Amino acid sequence: MLLIKCPYCGERSELEFSYGGQAHIVRPLIPSDITDEALTEYLYHRDNIKGVQAERWRHLHGCGRFFNAVRDTTTDHFQATYKIGEAQPASGAKSDG
C-alpha cells in the first residue's frame, strides 16, 4: 500500500486516495474548434510509462483536493507531489526499468 504525501495534508495511506490517471492533459479552451485527431488524442491516448510519470491523485477521504504526483512505476517511489496548476518538477534520473 502506497504512502502518499498530499500537498495539503501530508503523508497518508493510499486508502484515503483515489487515482486520477495521467496528469497535465489540458482540456482545450474551446473544444469545438479542435480536429477529430486532436479530440481523439485528448480523449483516449494516454502514456503508459515504465519509469517516471506524472499522474493525478485525489485525497478523496481527506481534504478532497486533486493534486499531481511524479511516480516511478517500476519502484512505486514518488519523486514529488505538487498542487494543481504548478509545473511538473524536473525529475531525477529516468528509470527505464
Add this chain to the structure above:
Amino acid sequence: MGNAFRNKDGKYIDYTQILRFTFDGKIYQGYKGDTLASALLANGVHLLGRSFKYHRPRGIVAAGADEPNALVTVQRDHARTTPNVKATQVELYEGLIAESQNRWPNLRFDVGALNTLISNFIPAGFYYKTFMWPRQAWGKFYEPFIRGVAGLGVAPTEADPDRYSQRFAHCDVLVVGAGRAGLAAAMEAAEKGLRVLICDEQNMFGGSLLSNADVQSTESLLQTMEKLHQYSKVTCLKRTIAFGYFPHNMIGLCERLTEHLPNPAKGDVRERLWQVRARHVILATGALERPLVFPGNDRPGVMLAGAARTYLNRYGVLPGKNIACVVGHDNGYLAALELQQAGATIAVIADVRTKPVGRYIEQARQAGLPIRSGMTVTGTGGYRRVRNISVAPIVNGNIDASDTIRCDTVLMTGGYTPSVHLFSQSRGKLEWKSEQNAYIPSQSTENLSSVGSAAGLAGNDRGVIGALPMTNKSTAFVDWQNDVTVKDIDLATREGFHSIEHIKRYTTSGMATDQGKTSNINTLGIVSNILQKPVPEIGLTTFRMPYTPVSFGIFAGFARGDLFDPVRTTPMHSWAIEQNAVFEDVSLWKRARYFPRNSESMNEAVARECLAVRASCGLFDASTLGKIEVVGPDAAEFLNRMYINAWSKLTVGKCRYGVLCREDGFVMDDGVVGRLATDRFHLTTTTGGAARVLAMMEDYLQTEWQDLQVWLTSTTEQWAVIAVQGPRARDIIAPLISGIDISAHAFPHMSIGEGTIHGITMRLMRVSFTGELGYEINVPADHGRAIWEAIYEAGQAHGITPYGTEAMHVLRAEKGYVIIGQETDGTATPDDVGLSWAIGKAKPDYVGKRALIRQAMQAPTRKQLVGLLTLDDQVVLEEGAQICATAANTPPMQLIGHVTSSYYSATLGRSIALAMVAGGRTCYGKTLYVLMPSAAIPVTLTAPVFYDEKGEQVNG
C-alpha cells in the same frame, strides 16, 4: 508404541506435560513443546501422507515452513477443518485430531498408488498432451475426471465460525525473523530508543539457535529475550508470519492466536492481520536447507540433516537408530556427530564431494564415523519406510559399482539457500553468487536491509545444487509436493522449454503450497547442467506473496455478514419495515421494492400500487436520490459547462431536467436541477451516481475551471425526500403546507420553492417521474418519518398508497422515461435515448459537446430508444433479450438491438417494453423478433411512450 525414539534431552520440551493426540484415528502421546511432526517421529511414525500425483508413501523431510511432504488435515469440528497444514508447523495440544491426505481407503494401503506403476506414462505435460481430443469429451469426461483427482485435502463444508481481526501498526524498525541475526538487530534498534516490532513464524523466538545442542546458544537466547522485554517500545510477535512485502515498506503479518490451544474460547480472535508501515525493515529470514536429488530420495525416513538436528536437540527425538547420511555440505557431519552422541548408529556418511575438508569432517573422522567421499546415490529401498541405501563411487566421471547399506533413516543436505522471498517481493534485485551457490540480495528499492544468512552465506562451504550423477531419473524428486522428478525436467528441456518460467509451468516444479522453498534452486541447477549454461542465464521465477499460505479470514476480517458492506437506510426505513415492505439493494441502499398486502404476490402488489398512483395518489420514498447543493456567483455558468442543458435562463423558483455527459459524449447521469436563488441550485442525481457525479464536478472545478467561484456540497443524507404522486396529490398535501401557494397556476409543473410542511422547513419541487401531478417534498432527514406519516394520515381519505421501486419502474416506463444504467450502457448519446431536446444548442461549450459532433455519434444506424409491443399482449419479454429483424431462429443472425426494460402494465392491461434498436426511430410500426428461450417473439416497434402521450396529466 510409546515414544521409543524420544530421549530426555529435548531443550524445549516440557516433559511434565503429556499430551494425547490422534493421527488417522490412532492415539499417540507427545509432550508440551512438540509439533505434530516431532511427536509422530518420537512414536516412530514416518509415513504421513501420499504424494499428489503418484500417491507414493511420503514422510517428514523438514522441520519448519519448508516442509514439502507432511501435509495433514487438522480437525476441530466440521467447520473448523484445516487441510494442507504442515505437520512440522502444527503445535501439539491435548486432544489434537489430525488426518493424512490423498489416500484411499487408507494411508498404508492406497489404491491411487497404482499411479506409480504407470508413472512412465504420466510425464510432464501429461494433461496438456492427453486431454486434447476429441473435443466433445472435455466437458463430459476429461474435466470431471481431472476435477476428481485434482486437489489436495478437502475444504471444510461449513462456514468459518471463527473471528479474524485486522490492525494497522507503525514502527521505526520492523525485524522479520527472530533468529540470532534478527534478535541482534532488534536489540541494537531498541538500545537506540526506537520503536521496534519483531516477529517470527515460530511459537518461540530463537530461529536456528533453537536447534543447536550447545548450552551457550540457549543461554544467550535467554539473556537476549530478557533484555528485549525490558524495552517498552519493543513489540514481540511470535507465531507471526510476514507473508507479504508491499510498496513503501508496508508489510503484511499474519498472527496466529488460538491455533495452538486445545479449546479456544468462543469469540477469541483466531488470526490477526497486521498491516505494518515501517520506516526501516530488517530482513533476518535466515536460510533454508537444500535437499539432495537422487533416486528414491522421497521415501519416508529420508530427511534433511538440519531438520534431524532440530528434532534431536529441540524436541529430544531421534529420527532413527541406524542412520545413513548423504552430504554435500559440512553441516551433514555435525548432524551425524550429534546423532551418534545421542545413541544412533551412523551406517555411512556418503559425501558427494571428492575431497571434503573442515572442522566437522575432522571430528567425524576422529569419532570413527564411516566416511566415503566422491560418492553418489543410485537408489534407496523400502516401501513405507526406507530400509537401505545404495551408494556408489564416481570414478573418472562414471558411476561405479554400488554398495547397498541397511539403514532406517537417510539424512541429506546440499547446503543452504538464503530466504530472499520478502526481499524479492519488495522488488529488490537479486544477484547470483556462484561461490555461495545462491541468489543473494543486491540493490533494494525500499528502505530495508538484509542481515544474517538471509543476506548471504558465511564461509566458503557452498554445498551442491542440482542433481547427483544418476541413471534412474524417474524417482529422483526435485519437487516432492508436486511429484516433479529429474526426468520431467529433462523432458521439458528436450521439448524446447528453456526458460525457467516455462519449465516451472510445464513441469509444475515450485508451484505447490510450499512455493518451491526446497525445489527452486535445485531445479535451476539441473536445468543449468542440462543446457550447459550458467545459472543466472536460466532466469529466476518471481517470488510472490504469501510466503506461506494464510487464511482468507484475515483479509475479510470483520467485513462479513452484516458488516460486509455499509448498509444505507432512509429516514423512513423503519416505517417501511413495519408495513412489511420487501426491500431490494440499490448500490448500498436498502429500498422498499413493494408493499404486499395480505398474501399478495409481487405482481399483484405492483399492479395495485400502479393503479392507485394513476387513479388517486401514491407515496414514494425518494430519499436515496443523490443531492448536491451548488452555490456561488458562477454557479449557473458552472452548470452551463457541465450539463448539456442551458441554465442561464432558468429563473429562480424553476426546475429543469438535466442530462450529464462524459467528455466522450456518452450519457453519464441525469436528474433535476432547481434554482433557489441566482447563486444557489438544488441538484439531484441518480441513486447510484451521486458520488460519481460529485467527483466529476469537483474534478472540473478544481483542475480545469479554477476561474469559477462555485462550492459543491453533498446533501444526499441531509434531506428526506417524499414523493407524492397522482391526481389527488395537491389535495392531500395542500392542508399541511404553508409559505407556498401550490395552486396549479402559482406552482406549475417544474417549480421549486421553500416553505414549511406540518411546521417543518421544506423544499418543495413539483416534479414527476410517473407522468402524474406530483411533488417531491424535501425535509430535514430527522423529520422524514414524521412528515411521511403526516402525509400518509392526511391521504387516507384520498386512498393514498405507498409504492415501491418496482411500481416506480413500471410507471416511468409507461411514460418512456429512461433510467440511466438501464436504457443507457455507457455508449448511448443523449440523442440515442431521445434526449436531444435537452441540449442547449446555442451554448459554445459543455462537457461532451465536441465528441457529439463526430460523424459516428450522429450515424442514423445507431441504436435508438423505442417502444416494443408484443403481438400477444400478455407476454412479458425478458430484459436483455436480443432483437432480430427476421423470425428465423438459427445462427448466425444479425442482432439489431436489445430489450432494456420490460413490464406488465396494469394501467394498460398489457405488457410493454423499452428497447434500443439500430435506426429504430425510423421503423415505427414494423414487426421485429425478440429472441427468448422459448421462441422468437414477434413485436411491433412503437414510440417509447405508452400512456398519456400528450403529457396532460403531469400538468393537472
